[in-house]
Amino acid sequence: xxxxxxxxxxxxxxxxxxxxxxxxxxxxxxxxxxxxxxxxxxxxxxxxxxxxxxxxxxxxxxxxxxxxxxxxxxxxxxxxxxxxxxxxxxxxxxxxxxxxxxxxxxxxxxxxxxxxxxxxxxxxxxxxxxxxxxxxxxxxxxxxxxxxxxxxxxxxxxxxxxxxxxxxxxxxxxxxxxxxxxxxxxxxxxxxxxxxxxxxxxxxxxxxxxxxxxxxxxxxxxxxxxxxxxxxxxxxxxxxxxxxxxxxxxxxxxxxxxxxxxxxxxxxxxxxxxxxxxxxxxxxxxxxxxxxxxxxxxxxxxxxxxxxxxxxxxxxxxxxxxxxxxxxxxxxxxxxxxx
Amino acid sequence: xxxxxxxxxxxxxxxxxxxxxxxxxxxxxxxxxxxxxxxxxxxxxxxxxxxxxxxxxxxxxxxxxxxxxxxxxxxxxxxxxxxxxxxxxxxxxxxxxxxxxxxxxxxxxxxxxxxxxxxxxxxxxxxxxxxxxxxxxxxxxxxxxxxxxxxxxxxxxxxxxxxxxxxxxxxxxxxxxxxxxxxxxxxxxxxxxxxxxxxxxxxxxxxxxxxxxxxxxxxxxxxxxxxxxxxxxxxxxxxxxxxxxxxxxxxxxxxxxxxxxxxxxxxxxxxxxxxxxxxxxxxxxxxxxxxxxxxxxxxxxxxxxxxxxxxxxxxxxxxxxxxxxxxxxxxxxxxxxxx
DNA sequence: GAAAACGCTACAATCGATTACATCTTGCGT
DNA sequence: ACGCAAGATGTAATCGATTGTAGCGTTTTC
Numbered sequence: 001x002x003x004x005x006x007x008x009x010x011x012x013x014x015x016x017x018x019x020x021x022x023x024x025x026x027x028x029x030x031x032x033x034x035x036x037x038x039x040x041x042x043x044x045x046x047x048x049x050x051x052x053x054x055x056x057x058x059x060x061x062x063x064x065x066x067x068x069x070x071x072x073x074x075x076x077x078x079x080x081x082x083x084x085x086x087x088x089x090x091x092x093x094x095x096x097x098x099x100x101x102x103x104x105x106x107x108x109x110x111x112x113x114x115x116x117x118x119x120x121x122x123x124x125x126x127x128x129x130x131x132x133x134x135x136x137x138x139x140x141x142x143x144x145x146x147x148x149x150x151x152x153x154x155x156x157x158x159x160x161x162x163x164x165x166x167x168x169x170x171x172x173x174x175x176x177x178x179x180x181x182x183x184x185x186x187x188x189x190x191x192x193x194x195x196x197x198x199x200x201x202x203x204x205x206x207x208x209x210x211x212x213x214x215x216x217x218x219x220x221x222x223x224x225x226x227x228x229x230x231x232x233x234x235x236x237x238x239x240x241x242x243x244x245x246x247x248x249x250x251x252x253x254x255x256x257x258x259x260x261x262x263x264x265x266x267x268x269x270x271x272x273x274x275x276x277x278x279x280x281x282x283x284x285x286x287x288x289x290x291x292x293x294x295x296x297x298x299x300x301x302x303x304x305x306x307x308x309x310x311x312x313x314x315x316x317x318x319x320x321x322x323x324x325x326x327x328x329x330x331x332x333x334x335x336x337x338x339x
Numbered sequence: 340x341x342x343x344x345x346x347x348x349x350x351x352x353x354x355x356x357x358x359x360x361x362x363x364x365x366x367x368x369x370x371x372x373x374x375x376x377x378x379x380x381x382x383x384x385x386x387x388x389x390x391x392x393x394x395x396x397x398x399x400x401x402x403x404x405x406x407x408x409x410x411x412x413x414x415x416x417x418x419x420x421x422x423x424x425x426x427x428x429x430x431x432x433x434x435x436x437x438x439x440x441x442x443x444x445x446x447x448x449x450x451x452x453x454x455x456x457x458x459x460x461x462x463x464x465x466x467x468x469x470x471x472x473x474x475x476x477x478x479x480x481x482x483x484x485x486x487x488x489x490x491x492x493x494x495x496x497x498x499x500x501x502x503x504x505x506x507x508x509x510x511x512x513x514x515x516x517x518x519x520x521x522x523x524x525x526x527x528x529x530x531x532x533x534x535x536x537x538x539x540x541x542x543x544x545x546x547x548x549x550x551x552x553x554x555x556x557x558x559x560x561x562x563x564x565x566x567x568x569x570x571x572x573x574x575x576x577x578x579x580x581x582x583x584x585x586x587x588x589x590x591x592x593x594x595x596x597x598x599x600x601x602x603x604x605x606x607x608x609x610x611x612x613x614x615x616x617x618x619x620x621x622x623x624x625x626x627x628x629x630x631x632x633x634x635x636x637x638x639x640x641x642x643x644x645x646x647x648x649x650x651x652x653x654x655x656x657x658x659x660x661x662x663x664x665x666x667x668x669x670x671x672x673x674x675x676x677x678x
Numbered sequence: 679g680a681a682a683a684c685g686c687t688a689c690a691a692t693c694g695a696t697t698a699c700a701t702c703t704t705g706c707g708t
Numbered sequence: 709a710c711g712c713a714a715g716a717t718g719t720a721a722t723c724g725a726t727t728g729t730a731g732c733g734t735t736t737t738c
Contacts (some may be wrong), residue, residue, distance in 0.1 A: 027697080060694080064695085104429045115433075256625050288602070366727080376685090402693055
């Protein structure tokens with residue numbers, strides 16, 4: 001670690017010269033090849049220490065034709081749900097020696113496009129799509145399986161997808177409320193025209209049908225996964241003639257908004273109206289009342305998404321579609337039997 | 340966009356051949372050099388369209404000796420505060436044509452080290468340190484200003500730092516509580532031995548001194564920025580002899596924990612005990628009661644951190660230390676005058 | 679009319695690693 | 709002793725771009 005290479009970093013030739021061997025031998029030695037042994041290897045290692053040599057990733061990547069980087073395209077990093085998925089992605093990637101680039105699309109297709117271009121220019125080896133949309137620049141291309149969808153399936157494109165059985169989960173949520181004795185169960189949807197939101201709505205309808213309960217279209221209000229959206233939707237639900245005794249919300253944020261609207265209407269949760277969330281983000285347990293919700297295995301989904309992608313990058317792609325991951329009904333205090 | 344290059348992407352030589360010029364000319368043309376003009380440029384552009392050529396980033400980076408990537412080292416991406424800062428970083432980076440790698444340290448120095456190595460290997464052009472710690476591998480090195488600290492200053496190292504005036508902010512919070520009429524104001528700290536937590540504690544002490552109020556050491560409880568930490572700390576505060584009428588917490592999570600403990604003790608907020616948070620994360624406004632808190636300009640801090648770093652990477656580094664960014668007292672409902 | 683100036687393009691070196699192939703040593707069997 | 713295989717190392721091509729310098733053809737200048 002002397003300062004003999006001030007300014008420019010030592011390169012492999014410097015190590016080779018010092019060790020009295022060729023760069024080929026240094027490269028092999030560093031790669032752990034069994035061809036380099038004994039005294040030679042020691043001399044090289046000493047020279048590496050002496051010079052403070054570290055490999056130049058740009059050169060290595062060009063030669064190897066792989067960046068060992070992936071890009072995670074996320075609608076909003078600050079959304080606690082996606083942040084948690086990202087932790088899973090980062091963790092799995094880190095273990096496999098991959099780095100993770102973040103692409104915050106902020107629902108702007110141009111930003112998504114600009115990020116997606118990384119895949120075409122070789123900036124990254126693969127991409128995780130978490131916003132349910134294939135960027136336009138990738139449309140006609142053969143991106144031979146360097147794409148994996150996480151959370152939201154990508155419509156119109158056969159992509160490996162990591163998800164839970166949304167329909168079954170929504171069904172379980174609805175049945176739980178019915179099991180508590182509720183008969184007038186409302187639903188606040190997610191963003192309209194999103195696959196996941198549709199599936200949850202369908203699951204809700206399924207369950208009501210199974211239970212022999214009629215579906216009242218006035219009991220279905222459109223939300224957008226946000227607190228404000230939940231608040232407005234709940235206000236509408238309350239204003240409609242006969243009000244529900246329980247509400248199944250398609251996100252925890254929506255549930256929080258709903259609870260606020262319920263309180264604003266002079267009612268209480270779960271006293272007057274039970275509220276069920278979805279996702280089990282961190283606030284869910286901390287909120288007052290703690291939210292009963294469906295937990296999605298967020299970190300696991302991220303990790304699994306990475307693994308699927310890594311398999312395809314390595315060419316060991318097994319199946320196109322992996323098993324749905326398990327969800328879990330988490331019972332806390334925001335739902336109770338009706339009065 | 341024909342399929343003539345199935346398998347291997349077209350490279351610059353392909354474009355050159357098709358346009359009937361040399362690669363040098365193609366490169367210059369694509370770079371927008373004024374040397375290439377008229378018909379030649381048009382032929383090249385046509386050839387680019389024809390082949391569907393896009394530059395190979397790996398080769399470009401090797402040649403240019405810059406990755407146009409930075410790494411953001413964060414203790415926890417899923418922490419809403421840091422997630423929000425990251426949004427700012429990503430936005431500014433994106434505008435400047437930089438990509439952002441995330442490094443989740445999870446408080447593990449080895450993970451931080453592994454990520455930091457990216458800087459030594461040329462994997463990234465610079466690094467944003469958000470965890471207040473210089474990774475060991477960077478210790479003896481001359482990383483000539485490719486490092487910027489954000490949020491938490493890095494002790495023992497003169498680094499450009501993006502921060503707010505923590506001491507003044509804590510003072511403002513404490514004075515606000517005093518202004519409401521409180522005399523017994525407690526404080527729950529952040530992680531002990533962290534610079535930021537120390538500064539806030541000092542600001543709290545300053546303010547009490549200014550106000551002529553005695554500092555009661557029993558009114559200072561150690562937290563760790565988490566909900567659970569706030570809960571335990573508040574429980575201790577309640578158990579101690581004379582209980583406070585107001586608590587200044589060093590994070591919003593801490594405040595939420597404190598409120599839970601207050602409720603668990605049969606008391607209410609702000610009725611019996613006012614609670615003040617810090618940071619103004621998204622839940623702060625949604626919680627019940629909505630949290631009065633100090634807002635840190637999170638996105639701005641992230642964006643500013645990136646700009647400082649970009650300046651130093653470009654060699655246009657202006658000052659080592661930028662002005663502290665403005666904080667803001669956000670008054671909501673968790674603080675009220677004492678009974 | 680020769681020389682200088684200029685505009686455009688090509689050649690070839692370069693960035694720093696990896697690796698197929700060639701070469702040189704050794705050791706072993708017979 | 710000789711031949712041959714196996715082991716260790718070196719040589720040089722390669723990944724795909726950028727860019728300094730040289731070259732060439734045309735126009736300007738005196």
